[in-house]
Amino acid sequence: MNSIHILGNGDQAQLMPESMRDEREGKLLICNVPPFEVQNVYACCMVDFKMMKSLNRGEVNLDSYKWVLGNRPKIFMDGNATFFIKHSWHIREFYTNVPKYCGPRPDIAATNFNCGHFAAHYALNKKKADEIHLWGFDSIMDHNMR
Numbered sequence: 001m002n003s004i005h006i007l008g009n010g011d012q013a014q015l016m017p018e019s020m021r022d023e024r025e026g027k028l029l030i031c032n033v034p035p036f037e038v039q040n041v042y043a044c045c046m047v048d049f050k051m052m053k054s055l056n057r058g059e060v061n062l063d064s065y066k067w068v069l070g071n072r073p074k075i076f077m078d079g080n081a082t083f084f085i086k087h088s089w090h091i092r093e094f095y096t097n098v099p100k101y102c103g104p105r106p107d108i109a110a111t112n113f114n115c116g117h118f119a120a121h122y123a124l125n126k127k128k129a130d131e132i133h134l135w136g137f138d139s140i141m142d143h144n145m146r
Contacts, residue, residue: 004028004042004129006119008136009035029068029123031115033060035136043068043092045119047110052076056083066092070118071110095122 005028027042032051034041044062046052047070054060067090069077074094077084099121103109113121116137123129 002127002129003131003133004123004127005133005135006116006123006137007031007034007038008116008134009033027127029119030065031119033062041065045115045122046070046073047113047115047118048072049076052080052083055087056080063090066090068092068119068122069094070113071096071098095126097121097125 007028007030009031028038028040030038030041030044032044032046034044041064044065045068049072051060052073053076055062067073067087069091074096077087095118098109098113102112116134120132120134123132
């Protein structure tokens with residue numbers, strides 16, 4: 001079975017068992033900056049300009065991960081060649097597939113595709129996951145947007 005774990009940044013990410021933080025049967029995707037240290041991460045998923053700008057300013061360090069980047073990070077890279085060259089070795093791939101239900105205009109639809117949604121879409125459609133485990137996606141249950 002192709003099982004993938006996706007670690008969000010909600011308060012309840014702590015429910016991910018300690019044993020799964022280092023060794024897991026499936027792959028692990030993280031969304032932006034993980035809420036605690038994890039090992040064996042397949043990719044850090046990022047979809048927005050804000051993360052690219054934070055990386056560019058040195059406010060965030062994600063050097064220990066490979067990245068899967070969406071539409072807006074690709075646009076950022078295309079417009080910032082020095083940043084792209086500096087970080088190109090991190091990029092596992094660009095995943096620019098945005099579902100039609102995110103909106104009819106591609107230039108706006110990507111803004112309706114948040115990081116957790118992006119990671120789940122990537123896991124199902126690109127990595128062909130049979131099963132996905134979501135950790136720390138509090139906003140699904142209680143609208144906690146911290």
